[in-house]
Amino acid sequence: MGVTQVIIGVPKEICPGEERVALTPANVGALLKKQGVEILIERGAGEAAGFTDGEYENAGAKLVDRDNVFSNAQAILQVQTPGSNTTNGDKDLDNLKADQFLIGMTDPLANPQFAQTLAEHKVTGIALELIPRITRAQSMDVLSSMAMIAGYKCVLLAANASHRMFPMNMTAAGTLNASRVFVMGAGVAGLQACATAKRLGAIVEAYDVRPAAREQILSVGAKPVELDLDTGEAEGSGGYAKAQGEDFLKRQRELMTEVIKEMDVVVTTAAVPGAKSPILVTADMVKAMKPGSVIVDLAAERGGNCELTKAGETVVENGVLIIGPTNVPSSVPFHASQMFGKNMENLLNLLLDDNGDLQLDFEDQIVADTVISHGGDVPQARLREMLGLP
């Protein structure tokens, strides 16, 4: 038995509707193989995702109450920290202590002020959304892993709401045509949406402003839709789409109207990190669609890619259903937690040294990009700029 160097704590998520958990029993088992690590799990933390207290205990965790987690852990792991949980996350703020680590999603680009709040509390905050898109960090990239789940699930939401079956069927009572599905935005979520709709038998087309997306769209069995637009500058850093000017978007909308009116299902996934989502589907486009068609807007939380989207609601306009789901990954909580927990485990393996101490090497891009508060300051360059700090 080594000496405990670090206590890692996982409280139960408190954000309404949040069913994921920051570590699974498998992650607990893996982390406890490291020297000097102890893990506290709040009772019931994994229940909504399908992981029982017994499984955590068998993996070697101590089951405790919430106060115990916050009082004794040196690192608090959350799916949604108070930075991303603007509903009731504040409750946890006073539980945090100086020199404690808080690792989880903080919505850093939409809520940069949270970095300052943590700095004031002298907490070391690590924002998982800022994991750089470099090869070495792929295994920690929660945005990618959650986007994969969201892309899958949004197609199920669409198929479930649709008045038509996705696959073609030739039956004794005639032929049913396959549904036509159009995916807007071909990032991780969009490509997974294409693949899922294709699996279900739909005719799938997809569009992305980035010319590089063409090959990726083809690779998941969908047909790239090409519009006559100047897209040379569409790809920003890190592989995300860049925000576009209004002229560009206007011309895009004109051409898109012709495409969209033929579709049975439209899935929009065009989110720009930290910014309001671009409107890709206007009210006029919705009017041109067939009654019984479905739009699922994965960007609903950031204002939506459809002009009529209401986050957390299903709007019916002219017979077209516009579904604006929020926190989609949480609706597949077992697999989403499995991926989130693995991302978290991989990050902790980077931060924990051989003695079980948490170390921050700011020469490492992963550390430099993700640590949003430390020693009472905000070290992260992009956030300093957003916050107007020198």
Added chain:
Amino acid sequence: MGVTQVIIGVPKEICPGEERVALTPANVGALLKKQGVEILIERGAGEAAGFTDGEYENAGAKLVDRDNVFSNAQAILQVQTPGSNTTNGDKDLDNLKADQFLIGMTDPLANPQFAQTLAEHKVTGIALELIPRITRAQSMDVLSSMAMIAGYKCVLLAANASHRMFPMNMTAAGTLNASRVFVMGAGVAGLQACATAKRLGAIVEAYDVRPAAREQILSVGAKPVELDLDTGEAEGSGGYAKAQGEDFLKRQRELMTEVIKEMDVVVTTAAVPGAKSPILVTADMVKAMKPGSVIVDLAAERGGNCELTKAGETVVENGVLIIGPTNVPSSVPFHASQMFGKNMENLLNLLLDDNGDLQLDFEDQIVADTVISHGGDVPQARLREMLGLP
């Protein structure tokens, strides 16, 4: 222009939640090619299914109000007649006139009394559920076509509610196992459920008491589960499963418990026409399942194949979701109406002679099996027996 011999009328469905329509514009167009046929459609009849009044008009129908349909049509076509619509179907009973035809679903084996009611009204009732399972009548078989839709949709309901993704995923954050889906009952709905779950990437197994189902299960890419049971007498007439004795069912349940506890999703489709559904999934079996597992019980309307099913509700027991959907085909109303309408069109083509007169040839098995009331009497042999008529 020929002389109108028959006026066919399609009222809007009134049963709550019923979104299908008995004829689509395409069926109207096809039927109007026959000599002497005129078609009245109640305004808005196809709206919920995605067929506009304009489309019916373009196909040659007259758009009228409900009273006009019932007063002037010689044949009333409904998806749900007052026989199957026990909620508010009675409203239509007084609208029916002597010598009128009423063609639609009447739930004849569960509600044989309805045949007598129609006989008292001197209405000629045709129950689509009684279309015989013979090759010539396949194109009229609404039970098969609606079961196909229900089998597809129930898998979407399951996938949508599941805490896990169906397909296996190998990602930078580790491997997500494919979901295991178990389909009980391998009729049309069960086989379509297998095919749909397979498309989505799940590992699919299926069980049916009829030994003949084995090949069919294999043919849709699923693995047949075999239990050590004497199943020699399991197949009844018409390809449906026969009701089984209690000893047989008890042994089946014991063996089944072992199978079910490994599953992420269970879909049950074992309905026996006109009878209460057999209990295949007991409360004890549900207890043995993992939290976050899902049961979709397609037999919910007939009492359910799961002991805990509540029709029209989702019950959560021990972390297991038990979904008891009702009228599933109506939730895919466009394609369901397309199939229902084509079945109806094919039946009408059989009944209409070259002059556009409705003729009943009781020598024809299709007519003999489906006409439940005519000339003030109940001619159908099985119903006479159920009603205790000589």
